[in-house]
Amino acid sequence: MSVFDQSTMHNGLLARLPTEEYQEIFGSLEMIDLRQGHVIVKANGPIDHVYFLCSGIGSVITVSSDGNKAEAGMFGREGFSPTSAGVGGTVSVHEVLMQVAGWGYRMTLSATLKAISSCPGFANLLARFIQSFASQISYTVLSNVNYQIDVRLARWLLMSHDRVDGDEIALTHDFISLMLGVRRPSVTTALHVLEGEKFIRSERGLITIRDRRGLEEFAGDSYGRPEEEYRRLIGKF
Template sequence: MSAYQKSQMRNRLLSLIPEQEFQIVAAALAPIELGKGFVIVKPDEPIDYVYFPFTGIGSVVTVSPEGHKAEAGMFGREGFSPTPAGVGGTISIHEVLMQVEGDGLRIKREDLSHCLSACPVFSNLLARYIQAFGSQISFTALSNAVHSIDERLARWLLMCHDRVDGNEIALTHEFISLMLAVRRPSVTTALHVLEGLKLIRAERGRITIRDRQALEAFAGDAYGKPEEEYSRLIGNP
């Protein structure tokens, strides 16, 4: 008998599993604190555990052979990571780490493989999330190519806001610089632009969303399409 109940599941995917399958999956889950900077998996290394956050924000980071880094996508309570394990993969080519601390549940990769075989609805749910996450990655690549740093920052902050409670997000300039693959002075300038428009308030280690609707308008077509795809495939997060 699982120690968990579906009503306790603050992870969107786990909350959608049918009760019979939930009991199978939940029996293999264990609680985990996800501190800021916690490394879920290193690039090109075996996946030991798969994580289902309740709170916090994780980043999937692409790392070049020379060590250059850029964020490819982010996830939180709406998803899971590393996604290759959801289709039987055993290695992650990305680095996955927490950019905003939180907590959640994790499962051993081997146990997840058993659950995927035994739980067809759960397996299909993870596959649909992987498709939705792939759309996010593709639009990140598009945004990096065609949008200004101000618009990219607006998009990124909206995505972070989607994954936290309230309007405050614990983020440093250094981390934003890494995630957007730009120099820190560019981040500072972009934050000043958004502050000047009264869209956000930036303080040391913290950003507050002041006007969500106006921030979406500023981001324009940089934001929204992957979120629509998630809703289409899985439902409103």
């Protein structure tokens, strides 16, 4: 089957488009490989393209005026970014970069805005994802305020695990530190806690999920509600 066949589409939003809209939009999609660290858009920078991942994980990062950074949310094959483009925005408040390498499709901003105006199913799916993503960001704030770093790390690893195939996630301690907005020694300590519980195995540049259910129980209420919101609004991850 060719990639034009919608049944082969790995992005959750594009796969759910009405067939006629998918056929209309497909010609505007450019396939692209995305290495780890690839910057999709800079904070307060113009949006040139909208990205629909098929694999890998993108991080949406808040950047302060003095250069401090912390992850606000993440997305993968279930969504798109920058989300502001979905409501006609032309500038991204956040920096968006690839946390885990992958591939996907991108559309120019002009093609995206044209599709939003001419394809109601496309516009509706983008709006639903924006609502789901807003829920995720709100729980990131809740977790940062109310939970210790080991619980926050458990939540973050579960979210990453949702967006990859298999149980291995290629991540360094430095990258996790940046994403969680904490110092590297705190990440190392938290990883040791999760390893001690046999939830994960941490090696240089690689984390393996060993006990998904145990990790979910450890994360508690910090994980799960945004994922339920996505399933309610859009469908299975």
